[in-house]
Amino acid sequence: MLNLRILILTLQLLAPLSVLLAKRLLKLTAPKTEVIITLKIRMLTLTIVRTRTMLVPMLEDLVFPEIVFFKVVQIIIHPKRYPVHIKMQKAWFYEVHGPKEVLKLGDFPIPYPGQNQLLVQVCAAALNPIDFKLRSNPLVFTDFPVVPGCDMAGIVVAKGDHVSRFEVGDEVYGNIQNFNAKGEFKQLGTLAQFIVVEENLVASKPNNLSFEEAASLPVAVQTAVEGFKTAGFKEGQTIFIVGGAGGVGTLAVQLAKQLYRASLVAATTSTAKVEFLKTLGADEVVDYTKTRYEEVKKKYDLVYDTIGESKNSYVVAKDSAPVIDITWPPSNPRAVHSSLTVSGEILENLRPCLESGKLTAVIDPAGPFHFCDVIKAFEYLETGRARGKVVISPFSVPYLTYEFRNSKLVPQRSFIGY
Numbered sequence: 474m475l476n477l478r479i480l481i482l483t484l485q486l487l488a489p490l491s492v493l494l495a496k497r498l499l500k501l502t503a504p505k506t507e508v509i510i511t512l513k514i515r516m517l518t519l520t521i522v523r524t525r526t527m528l529v530p531m532l533e534d535l536v537f538p539e540i541v542f543f544k545v546v547q548i549i550i551h552p553k554r555y556p557v558h559i560k561m562q563k564a565w566f567y568e569v570h571g572p573k574e575v576l577k578l579g580d581f582p583i584p585y586p587g588q589n590q591l592l593v594q595v596c597a598a599a600l601n602p603i604d605f606k607l608r609s610n611p612l613v614f615t616d617f618p619v620v621p622g623c624d625m626a627g628i629v630v631a632k633g634d635h636v637s638r639f640e641v642g643d644e645v646y647g648n649i650q651n652f653n654a655k656g657e658f659k660q661l662g663t664l665a666q667f668i669v670v671e672e673n674l675v676a677s678k679p680n681n682l683s684f685e686e687a688a689s690l691p692v693a694v695q696t697a698v699e700g701f702k703t704a705g706f707k708e709g710q711t712i713f714i715v716g717g718a719g720g721v722g723t724l725a726v727q728l729a730k731q732l733y734r735a736s737l738v739a740a741t742t743s744t745a746k747v748e749f750l751k752t753l754g755a756d757e758v759v760d761y762t763k764t765r766y767e768e769v770k771k772k773y774d775l776v777y778d779t780i781g782e783s784k785n786s787y788v789v790a791k792d793s794a795p796v797i798d799i800t801w802p803p804s805n806p807r808a809v810h811s812s813l814t815v816s817g818e819i820l821e822n823l824r825p826c827l828e829s830g831k832l833t834a835v836i837d838p839a840g841p842f843h844f845c846d847v848i849k850a851f852e853y854l855e856t857g858r859a860r861g862k863v864v865i866s867p868f869s870v871p872y873l874t875y876e877f878r879n880s881k882l883v884p885q886r887s888f889i890g891y
């Protein structure tokens with residue numbers, strides 16, 4: 474037993490030292506590389522700890538020195554770089570592709586920002602279908618572990634030397650995953666307490682929006698705006714939105730009415746959400762459980778399909794009218810695929826609309842889901858029935874919780890999954 478304890482402590486000691494060694498030998502200075510090495514070594518150590526924990530449950534408490542040890546080492550390595558006292562954070566992650574059950578909550582080092590990056594304390598995040606699509610399948614090239622999540626709203630707690638638009642303390646929001654730039658997929662997504670993001674990807678949070686409302690917007694609104702742009706939609710035209718009640722659909726309906734001043738906005742949804750779509754500004758709501766596309770009497774200047782039914786929905790388009798399909802691949806060769814542009818500028822441009830209340834964030838009433846309930850939130854989103862956005866908030870996680878064991882109150886592991 475004692476030998477095992479010594480072995481584990483030695484491994485824990487070697488892990489952070491090998492970061493220093495690797496840096497020296499390979500002359501690695503880039504912060505990103507260092508974080509990746511730290512993460513990898515840390516995951517290796519934790520895997521050993523986990524195996525140990527399974528084999529010898531009595532030694533569970535050894536995990537605590539490991540965590541404490543890592544914090545101390547991080548402080549020694551970078552005493553001034555970290556603006557916050559705690560150098561470790563909680564994050565949801567997966568190490569293999571698969572269903573929501575592959576998600577685990579664990580400890581990660583807090584990254585520090587590169588020259589053009591902000592370190593943001595996340596106050597709220599939102600889920601998007603892309604998050605579970607990436608989790609389920611290897612759609613982008615990335616190393617494990619992956620922390621999912623694109624959307625967030627939070628507070629800047631540190632910034633790189635070349636950041637010019639934001640200060641520490643600013644409230645920002647944005648989509649941190651720049652899908653437009655190849656090779657820039659971040660392993661550390663927004664389901665973490667702290668993230669780094671390039672300043673050009675975020676915007677100042679409008680004062681009238683809560684963190685939850687702001688976090689719900691980026692991916693969906695960037696996608697919605699791009700669809701109108703791709704179609705060349707003009708003021709006074711008519712539009713038929715397939716799937717008006719989802720994350721993208723709720724914003725497309727509002728943008729069509731308020732920003733692009735469509736003369737007629739029609740949208741589809743199921744029976745229970747018909748009235749809801751009218752409150753968002755839809756002039757006509759087609760209940761898809763009762764009416765087929767062929768039965769819709771009018772023809773429209775644009776068919777905007779957020780569901781991937783362009784194979785059938787195109788029939789409501791006027792003869793030469795564009796059919797936009799945001800799903801990939803579009804089910805109709807006539808449809809044009811539209812993909813979001815990731816940029817903080819788009820969010821900044823929408824500020825007047827958001828501040829005047831013309832554009833509102835729609836948060837699904839089942840949420841916001843607590844950070845500890847991320848798996849439940851994914852389960853809900855993956856039903857395909859969400860109304861607006863599935864939001865995660867708050868992000869505070871008690872580091873230690875207590876439980877009664879053998880009539881004694883003892884600390885419980887708060888890092889679920891280990």
Ligand SMILES: NC(=O)c1ccc[n+]([C@@H]2O[C@H](COP(=O)([O-])OP(=O)(O)OC[C@H]3O[C@@H](n4cnc5c(N)ncnc54)[C@H](OP(=O)(O)O)[C@@H]3O)[C@@H](O)[C@H]2O)c1
Pocket residue numbers: 601602603692693696715716717718719720721722741742743744746761779780799800811812813854857858859860861
């Ligand atoms: N190209 C891009 O850049 C891009 C960006 C973002 C998202 N996307 C893709 O766009 C799709 C939609 O994203 P999202 O975030 O809006 O998804 P979402 O929020 O999960 O959509 C859920 C909504 O879809 C509605 N819905 C489901 N089946 C429907 C049908 N047959 N007809 C009408 N409405 C239906 C549901 O309403 P009911 O309960 O009433 O059915 C629900 O309100 C996803 O496939 C996503 O991956 C693409």
